[in-house]
Amino acid sequence: METLSPEFKPKIGIDTKEWLPSMDVVLPIDGSEIPDFQKWVNWNGFRPNHSGIDFAAYLNNRNELIIGLQEGLPVRAIADGEVQQVIDCYGPYGTTVDIFHGELNDSADSRYTHVVPCVEQGKKISKGEIIGTLYKDKKIGEQRLVHLHLALYNSWKIAQSRPFADPEIVFGAENFIECDSSGSPEPKLIGVETQPTKIIIANQNFGSETRVITPAWKTEN
Numbered sequence: 707m708e709t710l711s712p713e714f715k716p717k718i719g720i721d722t723k724e725w726l727p728s729m730d731v732v733l734p735i736d737g738s739e740i741p742d743f744q745k746w747v748n749w750n751g752f753r754p755n756h757s758g759i760d761f762a763a764y765l766n767n768r769n770e771l772i773i774g775l776q777e778g779l780p781v782r783a784i785a786d787g788e789v790q791q792v793i794d795c796y797g798p799y800g801t802t803v804d805i806f807h808g809e810l811n812d813s814a815d816s817r818y819t820h821v822v823p824c825v826e827q828g829k830k831i832s833k834g835e836i837i838g839t840l841y842k843d844k845k846i847g848e849q850r851l852v853h854l855h856l857a858l859y860n861s862w863k864i865a866q867s868r869p870f871a872d873p874e875i876v877f878g879a880e881n882f883i884e885c886d887s888s889g890s891p892e893p894k895l896i897g898v899e900t901q902p903t904k905i906i907i908a909n910q911n912f913g914s915e916t917r918v919i920t921p922a923w924k925t926e927n
């Protein structure tokens with residue numbers, strides 16, 4: 707889907723101010739819609755080989771790390787804009803919605819992947835409006851549990867799919883707890899290593915469990 711040249715390196719953080727000049731953004735997934743929600747975990751952060759952020763894991767009120775979200779969870783536009791395109795990828799990324807925030811916000815674009823869209827190209831969108839719902843894509847495994855991949859661009863027409871803004875910076879680091887992981891089922895939470903008591907791989911329903919993993923930091927003593 708994305709065609710980045712090998713020498714291209716995203717400018718992490720540097721262009722965030724350019725992307726943000728007048729942006730008034732909301733998170734694309736509302737934590738209040740998740741029972742026992744406490745904090746988002748930056749499961750697979752903005753990196754040259756990833757170019758987005760995955761809303762894939764969260765801490766609940768008992769400091770348990772829940773990996774995987776609920777299928778059907780609403781995905782919301784982060785700002786006012788217009789649907790630039792809806793892409794049915796037929797592959798591991800599922801369907802993608804791109805929203806152009808240009809007229810109001812200096813040509814910023816946001817991309818939402820692994821969603822079932824409920825909008826069409828050209829539709830005007832308001833900040834926080836539901837644009838689709840999450841679904842489980844075709845690959846099996848922890849990395850492919852239900853999650854939202856969000857990428858931000860400073861201009862679709864100029865940048866041609868090159869990601870510019872780190873979503874964690876756009877939304878504020880205080881909204882996330884970092885996770886040293888690339889989808890491993892045994893992540894290490896940065897800064898809260900001793901807090902989570904267990905890691906739960908969620909299936910389609912909140913509260914149900916398919917597997918409980920003892921975190922590495924609980925077995926080192």
Ligand SMILES: [Zn+2]
Nearest residue numbers: 758759760855
């Ligand atoms: Zn991703």
